[in-house]
Amino acid sequence: MTRVGVLASGSGTNLAALVAACRDDHPARVVVAGSDRPACLAVQRARAAGVPTFALRARDFPNRDAFDAAMADGLLAHGVEVVCLAGYMRLVGRAFLERFPRGVLNIHPSLLPAFPGLDAIGQALAAGVAQTGVTVHLVDEGLDTGPILHQESVAVLPEDDPPSLALRIHEVEHRVYAAVLREWLSSDTGTR
């Protein structure tokens, strides 16, 4: 069983979906949820699901490296081996990544490299594309730039507005993240 930590800053629906899917014969368990926003819904959802949580505020640290180190410490205190970012609104640095050699994954609501960064759904609507989607990728130091593990398309309908498109994208996200995590773990040779 691989011990997974989830980092989230927002509403936490992907966190909740991961917690729900990582049970029974799934090879991972979500053992802790960390956040940079103590009051966010993601923290509340994790608690409600019985997952231990911790939250750190960036303003309580002298710089990003110190914040990242404390976030990694919080995860490692729970024996985390693999990290899943799920709406975590911060970049992580090299030192953080090196502390999780079995992988740090992220889920993003577009077909990367299209529409990285904030409001990918709004970006897709503004661009008028017919297809957008979901990407699960390994995290590197860039903004939504790491190696892609899985992508799935979602059609943009003529009548779509941000909430309607977000709803269909989230449905895909909630299904694919745990499935990609399973695949990733089954390909894990233990050498990463």
Ligand code: GRF
């Ligand atoms: C998701 O769309 C995810 O792809 C992106 O941030 C959003 C988080 O939503 N990285 P939630 O907090 O999981 O509901």
